[in-house]
Amino acid sequence: MSPVSYDLNRADVRPDEIQEDRWTLNFGPQHPATHTTLRLVLEVEGERIVGCTPDIGFLHSGFEKLAEHLDYNQYVVVTDRMNYVSPIANNIAWHAACEKLLGIEITPRCKAIRTICAELARIQDHLVCAACTGLDLGGLTAFLYGFNARETIYDLFEALTGARFTVSYTRVGGLAQDIPPGWVEKARDFVRNVLPPALKDVEALLLRNRIFIERVKGVGVISHDDAINWSLTGPIARGSGVRRDLRKDEPYLCYEDDWDRQGADAVEFKVPVAYGGDVLSRFLVRLEECRQSASIIEQMLERIPAGPINVLADEKTTLPSKREIYFSIEGVIHHFQKIMTNRGLEPPVGEAYAANETANGELGFFLASDGGRAAYRARCRPPSFINYQVFPAAIVGHQISDVPAVLNSLNIIAAELDR
């Protein structure tokens, strides 16, 4: 397939000179079915797509360049804006990489809270994606049920962090603040009483709907070998039968045995895998992952250990608590040492990579440090960017009306995609 010319205006949408019914069609960047600013240049024969060239970069914000100028705690604000559907998962992934670079092991309480937050973020992301699958195929009701449940997660994050959307919750070696009183009960109420009926509603509305099934079954098929060769991860790979989940294969946080270093067992959950490779398989994997995440949250809410949320202030690898800053001279000195522009957290010279399983797949950060207070290079492995490159291969041969379905099943978040 030869690349399509990008200098396209309305006058260029014309029948091809050789094949009478071959057209070039511009899809996006401003189109309600692309969710955000994505542009596709489609070559169509009648309704059938024979070529597709994605054009991305409309939301390019240069966040890797910013990482070279902001210190390890400041940059968490930028990570909120990568995958804004589940921002807290990005915070956790970023600081996991920072802690790997510094060689810090966080406290058991912090691990437990981060695990709960990461799973809430996964539910949040999957609910939007699964609900939007209905929206994009014309079923608005399922979308509203999904969004209604997601609202409760935003309330939980508001109580936890003070912000609903851009949470910036983690810090190097710990968290911004501890969980507030009553939060555990609210979270338990969500996983017991709010999420299950919402999932059931979405499922009942869509999976027993013949029109929906016919529009998602066998559409946008990615084979098992292709999924591996295209570097796909997350629900998209698992929808194609690739049994891989970083929570099981490279365990971190509470997915690891002995996470509190006193012999605690890892949380129990199953990794759902579907073998169809189509939009339906990915939809089913996401719904089941929501249920598994809910079960993880329920287990962890019972098991949050007591103790500090930050690693010891004596080690000077974390920011001191506000109480220490306001009431002791050592705290003030320590605080200034960490936040002044000519000081800061200074990891040794070297490189580190840490990856977390987020809702879209493997979100990794490759950090290089030259010993300064900011990263020398912070390469982000964004799951959306890597997953989206398979799109032309998955859509060719289908019809224009299948584009929103396949696009949605890849769950592209443009802010992360455009980096």
Next chain:
Amino acid sequence: MATADAVQALQERFPDLGIEPRPLMRYLNGKPSDQLWVRVPADRLLEVLTFLRDDERTKFEALADLGGIDYLNYPDAEDRFAVIYNLLSHTHGHRLWVKVFVNDPDPEIPSATSVWKGAEWPEREVFDMFGIRFPGHPDLRRILMPQNFVDYPLRKDYPLHGKGEREAFEVLTRDSA
């Protein structure tokens, strides 16, 4: 099977390359990190990557990530640019980082798209951000920056605030569009 076995297999197959595994990080207490990287020359890269993908002991079926780095002011750096391949084995579950170093002028690395399809967009991004060319790539164009952009933004000598490109953008009005 651990990453060290994969590196050993690589050393046995390519004794002439002098491959030596190094940890990505050595912490202040002298402890190395568990992540290993190897240096591979650009002209032998495809041979090495194909071997790493196919051999039973290595089996790196997937390229988890590919990214560029500009070692302009990095302590003890000998070469300017590197492209870092993060290889992942689904069979054995191990990872290995392969670094290829190139220098100005005309940094060039053969494209890995023939080995892993997943290298396509990351290579375009490295080309866009660092100006490293990948001969053999099916469609090497800028991916994030505009097609008429001339600089390479993630190079260390490119300022954070740009070189005035923002001011030079053509402004479309309702009448001129």
